[in-house]
Amino acid sequence: MTEPVIVGVDSSGRSLRALVWAAHEAALRGARLRVVHVLPTWEHDIPFHPPGMWLNVRDRGADIVAEAAAIATESQPGLDVSPELIIGRPATVFIDAAEHASAVVLGARGEGGLRNVLLGSVSLQVVGHAAAPVVVVGYVNSGHDRILVGTDGSVGSTAALGYAFEEASLRKAVLYVLRSWGMPATAEAGAAAADPGEVTARLRRELGEQLVGLRARHPDVTVQEELVRSGPSAALIRASERADLAVVGSRGKGGFHGLAMGSVSHALLQYAMCPVAVVRPVGGADAA
Secondary structure, eight states, X not given: OOOOEEEEOOSSHXXXXXXXXXXXXXXXXXXXXXXXXXXXXXXXXOTTSOTTHHHXXXXXXXXXXXXXXXXXHHHSTTOOEEEEEEESOHHHHHHHHGGGOSEEEEESSOTTOOTXXXXXXXXHHHHHHOSSOEEEESSOOOSSOEEEEEOOSSHXXXXXXXXXXXXXXXXXXXXEEEEEEOOOOOSSTTOOOOOHHHHHHHHHHHHHHHHHHHHHHOTTOOEEEEXXXXXXXXXXXXXXXXXXXXXXXXXXXXXXXXXXXXXXXXXXXXXXXXXXXXXXXGGGOOOO
8 A cells, every 4th residue: 555645734835835746746656645734732721822822723723734635635636635633843743754654745944934044944854854755845847757866876865766766657757867976086196186087987887787776677767867077966956947856865975974964955955946855765774
């Protein structure tokens, strides 16, 4: 049985875009859509809040989730939609729910976001710790029939590739696999510089080896491979302008152990021109 797609909703515009994206994703997967609105963890009408405030918040939440469920059903007739009100801390609720989900979908920033913060704290926490792929929807860039995925050969990027192949197959889209690189530093002063042609040939060979098993499992997917001599963040952000979805691992080879999310995934979440899926390796293992 396909695990459900979970989407977090509030009354923000980006939440609505995330809802519509999630409904389409659930329909593609033949999965149930869980539409979740998280209520604050206040005690009922504790002295610090005016009498009846909890009831007002609860009623408003019920209206938000009911309207969201109606929008999802209208956008994808026949979709199994379950509206849910959950009391708790938003990040914790979605991280726990991700244990039994095919994906968690969130808006880039919800009601509580500051104007100068591009990505909300809830999204960052969920992306950094959820077991399932987390899709953050800021901008919706559709019609390209192209899935973008970045790889650096790490365990994290292998997991991202697997998810990207699935998405390309579901959407009947071209998969654009991007690996960026820069010239490595020489080992010591006076040592011969690496030859760019040799570096390119080695990376292309490594990329082919990383893709061979996934190509065999998804023979229906058309794959375009490109090596770009550029910083990975800049290359992926540029490529996101021509993609319906960008996929990246939670942390690549350059990350520090103990960090929940790497600089590349963080930059892409902040500046990509399409929805971004961040995928953690199975079991949460990170690259060396």
